[in-house]
Amino acid sequence: MPDLIRLSDDAAKIFVFDPVFPLGAAMEQAKRNKLNAFGRLARLNPFNRPKDETVLPTKHELRYEPFWYVVAGRDxxxxxxxxxxxxxxxxxxxxxxxxxxxxxxxxxxxxxxxxxxxxxxxRRKIDYVACVDGLGRELKKGILENYVGRPEAREQAVLNLPGAVLPQLRAPTVRQKVDQILSSEVINAHEVQRDERTLEKFHLYYRPVFAFEFAWTTEDKLGVIEVDGISGEVAENGQWFKEKIDAIMTREMLFEAGAEIAGAFVPGGGLAVKVIEIITAPPDQKPL
Known part of the structure; x- marks a missing residue:
């Protein structure tokens, strides 16, 4: 199915948040919640539950997780x-x-x-506004929305961000989903003279998240506590993402690359450097 939604001029932008919650405070938050890192059943088991002396920290990281902010309309x-x-x-x-x-x-x-x-x-105008987790998860309502419009966001021409996670939900897929949602709105008409769908804002945000891994030593289990780098909010069912982007990525890469190409931007992705060279080379020097 072709992607029919139009991308307005200057709609595609990249924003990055620097953490305002310090590492030390995030680590204290994680330690206070470490016994909850292995799920509710483990916590409530009266016979075998994690204890302070059996749950030890193993590693931590500051990573940047992607989400999409879309403002679209149908006229x-x-x-x-x-x-x-x-x-x-x-x-x-x-x-x-x-x-x-x-x-x-x-x-x-x-x-x-x-x-x-x-x-x-x-004449009818249908508006659509949404925040979509770039990793395809169902997050607690309001988490992503609270980021949009904050003054800490810095617009980036290219993404050069150690610890950034590549979106699993690619830009073409997001565009197609938005187009499908707008198109599904029923228009009770005998004749349609004009039907235009436009993405007015298509922003990729990267938000800071501290992740702390803990080992339940007596059960040989690992759990992760996450702390939001802006709000300090704790997520007890955290994840550890091994693959991070290790190359500079242009806007074209993030907003137009398909899954097979985007997969080359994680560790070992020499292709990313080649693609940057192609995109930034003068027109008369680009390979055919």
């Missing part, structure tokens, strides 16, 4: 055939001559009306 011009029931005030009238055409007077309950056919010319 539709359409026409609709309709019949107006127009009240006739004269109780003795049995027909009405209007613009050279006769209309019989009909009874509708206590009303006496003529049925007047017409065409309505309509």
């Amino acid at each position: 539709v011009d359409f026409s609709k055939e309709i019949t107006y029931a127009v009240d006739v005030g004269n109780p003795h009238a049995h027909k009405v001559l209007l613009d050279g055409r006769e209309y019989p007077v009909n009874a509708q309950g206590k009303r006496r009306v003529i049925d007047l056919p017409a065409i309505e010319f309509c």
Whole structure:
């Protein structure tokens, strides 16, 4: 299915948040919650539960997790055939001559009306705003929304961010999903004159997250506590992402690259450097 939604000029942007919550405070938050890193069942087990002396820190990192912020709209011009029931005030009238055409007077309950056919010319704007986790997870409501519009966000021309996680939900997929959502809105029309779908803002945000891994030594289990680098909020069901982007990435790479190419931007991705060279080379020097 082709991607029909139009990307407005200057819609695609990259933003990065620097952490405002310090590492030391995040580490204290993680230690206070470390016994919850192995799931609720382990915590509530009266016979074998993690204890402070059996749960030890193993490693930690500051990583940057992606999410998409989209503002989109659908503009539709359409026409609709309709019949107006127009009240006739004269109780003795049995027909009405209007613009050279006769209309019989009909009874509708206590009303006496003529049925007047017409065409309505309509314009409808459908708005869509959403934050979408770039790793395809269902996050607690409001977490991503609270980032949008904060002054700490720095716009980047290219992404050169150690610890950045490559979006698993690629830009073309996000565009297609937005297009499908807007297209699914039913327009009750006999004829559509214009139907345009536009992505007005298509922003890729990178937010800081501290991740702390703990080992439950007596059970040989690992758990991760995450601490939001902006709010300090704790997530007890954390994850550890091994693969990080190890190359400078342009806007074109992040917003246009397919899954097979994007996969080359993780460790060992020499292809990323080659693609940057191709994109930034003068037109007369680009390979055919």
